[in-house]
Amino acid sequence: MKSVLIIGGTQPTTSDLHLLYHRAFLKLGWSARFLSSDSDLPMGEAVLRQARLRFSRLHFGLFDRRVRRAAREARPDLVFISGSNWYLGAETIRWLRRRGARVALNEQHLQVFRPYQAECLPHYDHVFTQDGGLASLLQAASAARGVSVLGPACDPEEHRPLELGREDRSALGAEVCYLGYAYPNRIQAFEGLTRFDLRLWGMGWDASLLLAPFFRPEPVHGLKKTKIYNATAVNVNIQSNHYQLDGVTCRPFEVAACGGFCLCDGRRDLGRFFALGDEVVSFDGPEDLKAKVAYYLAHEEERRELARRARARVLREHTYEHRVRQVLATLGLE
């Protein structure tokens, strides 16, 4: 049986996607071990990763030692670094390869430009990025051996239609919702939507006086997130300007798998994965967002039909199992 060591985060970001890769590898018959870079840490690492010594040799040394120990135990055929390479040094990547493992980076953000991250690029067997813009940049201007886009995905067991009771609908439902961090571009967009029944989940929304009344500052992940996507008429997706060039994150894929409707900001990569206007609707700026929210709230059947087609598409092409098959084909590990 082939074996993968997945290195990724498990703390409450918008998605448990790195763990969902773990499940997808298991489903494809691999033995899979997950090493968290942000949870269940030895105390030294836990303290250092949140302190100003986060990018210090001391912290890298502790993390790399833990990775090497896990690799000695698991003897992986593949080391899959998912999210970003936050703390792994080039020497450890070379060490993993010398032991016979393929090493692939699955870059979800734009975290390849710090000196140690750039130094690692030539040593990976392959670099997957979630963002087509980043993939083009790396293909043109980096020493990476191979670069390709590995799209966002959904997990149909995790993200699924649910029959919600009245209590859940009342507690979690809304006309419009957003679940994530309150970046300035998102605050600007949602300040224009306060005339709707709006709910904001995640972090930082109370920074806006206008949005604070719509903010539910409670932990949301897992099942609760799936319920929210199910209970909301219009889920909105606005990408961060810090972490994406052309890319989209997994939110539209997860919403679609839940049978929900998602309005997405018009990123270039959206058309790689969905038929625009037929499966997913995009908007261009806060005014367009406001107009489209009003339109789709008033046209429920049209909204449901778009959601139905988006769901069919993600189940057909965009699950984590599809992505793992792509990784294995690229690396010749099928």
Add this chain to the structure above:
Amino acid sequence: MYYFEHYLREGGLKAPCVVVILRNPGGDDGLCRDLAAEIEDALPGASVRLVAPGEPPPRCDLLVSVFERPYRFPLQDVVHDSLDQLEGLLRHRAACRSLLLYRARWREAEVVASADLPRLVRRRRSEARLVRLLERSTILGRLLRPLYPGP
């Protein structure tokens, strides 16, 4: 959901099983209800029961204690600030096979076999003492300033 499925399975839990969640005095019942729903979803067929503060838990496979305090970065483990709650679990360890320490505000699930709980309590006590020392040291305080200061 897979997060709990993964960590509960790594902790040796399988359905069908009996899970008991201890509610905290003055705690957020919504957190406990959400957690119960997550565990029922992760372990279909499991019986999940919430127990009122002070009520002795019935025999179970998994006893869950929810740590609700907010985080203080970078010395971030809320268990260090809730040692009484952790030590209180020692009274109940004969009633369960495993315990789940659930840090709710910045999600982290830690499953520990009940036989290993005394050792874990000793370790967290030592860490909490170390944290207090770190906090008193001016030099270390500077080095360990949070990377992302809170509000």
